[in-house]
Amino acid sequence: MASQEATSGLGATRESVWSGGASPYAVPSKKLGMWLFIVSDAITFSALLIAYAFVRVASSSWPLPFEWPSILNATIMTLILLSSSLTMVLGVRAAKMGNRKGVVGWLLATMLGGVLFDVLHLREWLGLIDEGVRLFKNPWGDPQFGAAFFSLTGLHMTHVTIGVVYLGVIAWGTNRGKYTSDDVEVSGLYWHFVDLVWMFIFPLVYLMSNKMA
């Protein structure tokens, strides 16, 4: 950084982290970049969730198709995703400690959680499709149900799938000594965000649509 103080304009200004040439947040650029992406992605998911709530409130015959097996399935999915966040933080911790083997192990465990989540969710999807739910048609009520449900949960499933691939690349690269602990931490931010989004989809889409006995 320049050592001379700026003396023009309103007079001498004290050197601050905001005057350029420094990282005012004290985080690596990649981490800041991931945070900015996460905020924008959070806005995308918020828009979809609010649109889902909007069409549901506006509907007089919104289907409530989820019986206990479906709710149980979604609850197990939630527990799996939360646990995969735990294995992810342990992976980041291993990376900070310089334990390369630990990183690969924890990331593989996290990826396994992601794959399990996808499998269970696809099973739910296939069940609904089997019962006749389509994007603009279903046997129970408001035809928009399918579009709202599949777009919201489908975008989330895409995020999980991309996350599994992302973590695979990071694990592979870490094993070869290509990546630093910062890269592992940044991939962790993405993974936790995907987990976080599900914490809103699960109550809004599943729990609020349970079919009570």
Add this chain to the structure above:
Amino acid sequence: MHEAADHAHVEGSKRTFFFVWGWLLAITGLEVVLAYQHLAIKLMLTLLMMLSIVKATLIISYFMHLAYERRSLAWTLMPALVFVVGMMFIVFPDSLRALLMRAH
């Protein structure tokens, strides 16, 4: 992994992470139990969303480390997000008009 000097930089103990994870699981269980109570839909929605916001805060603060970063990062990211999401609700009451129009 080249930073052996990074040892001092490890924030959050293993215990903290397991503790947070336990709370997240417990709140999830509470949400499922709550979903099977016969409550008014607005009350149910409010309770579930409050619990979800607690979960989101735990994830952001501890798993995503935001609590350990400089405050300036959180202040740069979070108010903007809250503001934009809040703005999306401006048109929300229109859903009730749509419902009433359909009823006639």
